[in-house]
Amino acid sequence: MVSFLEGRPQNIAACQSVVSEAKSAQKPPAPPGFLSISRKQFLHNLDLEINAGARVHAWVDSMRASSPTHIKSSTPSIADDGGSWNLNHPSALEMFEQIIDASKEKQIVMFLDYDGTLSPIVADPDRAFMSKKMRKTVKKLAKCFPTAIVSGRCRDKVYNFVKLAELYYAGSHGMDIKGPQKLSKSNQDTELLFQPASEFLPMIDEVYKQLVETTKSTPGAKVENNKFCLSVHFRCVDEKKWSELAQQVKSVLKEYPKLRLTQGRKVLEIRPTIKWDKGKALEFLLESLGFADCTDVFPVYIGDDRTDEDAFKILRDRGQGFGILVSKFPKDTSASYSLQEPDEVMDFLQRLVEWKELSVKLN
């Protein structure tokens, strides 16, 4: 059932290039036995080990920073950063009129992350439900503007939470894109389905099993299979055990140089080393929607996580539309505006709907 939108040669080329890049990734040589190596080699290996240890600490620190657990004195709040956060990333609700002015005569296209954006963060990833009110708002939004959900989750899972067939879905950090089914002129189903990492499926399944086995000794650890990528959840693990869990993940991954790690909110995400992320998915969707070289398109991307930064950056680099970061804390971000929590996201989306409905009535 794998098919592309007709006439999209650039997409196919992009797909081939990401796959061939992964194919050329080199597996590092197996470490030689201690007795058979030179002093130079030994020191080199030691250096690698020390760097690897430092990397584990960096992952753990980075996870802590991206989702502070408690409001510690060292965690700057929006109120006490001297106003610079509000100045550089003002509230999208407060700036609503300016945002609308900037989008005048342009086609707004909406991109929404799921966890922490449409649904509040909860301890159990299988219970991250979206409220009925939020679903109703997103449904109305999709009637006004093309709308896509872009998530780290497996596409089917995020669809089961959102349950709106009229949306575009980019699951597994954009490595699994599907659009609403349409009938073409010849009455055949034309389906948008793009999966640039399909060749990694067996490897991801293998690593999933190994991670489940390796991490089962760490109470609270959970491994989630997101089809083209995996998540190892730290949220229910005692913080004192975070480094140990990160080491366990690293020990499995060292055998898989074609996979890489990224961090999210109390989660380590394992994904193929292909050049594909939420930013690339955003560009792919714009192209699929017919806005490839358009100057009159206004994409708005709302997300709360590090992985959403790839999409914020693309919008900044293109000088089109803007990103909105959902956060209660000041963070390093390429987003232009901010909202504090999913409830504010819902208010913002509702205002967009009301504005659009009114402008249709007036015209």
Ligand SMILES: O=P(O)(O)OC[C@H]1O[C@H](O[C@H]2O[C@H](CO)[C@@H](O)[C@H](O)[C@H]2O)[C@H](O)[C@@H](O)[C@@H]1O
């Ligand atoms: O791109 P997203 O839609 O934001 O997905 C990123 C990760 O989201 C989920 O984990 C996060 O939300 C969970 C439920 O609220 C929470 O328990 C967890 O701590 C968060 O990291 C999802 O479960 C992951 O697989 C995604 O990678």
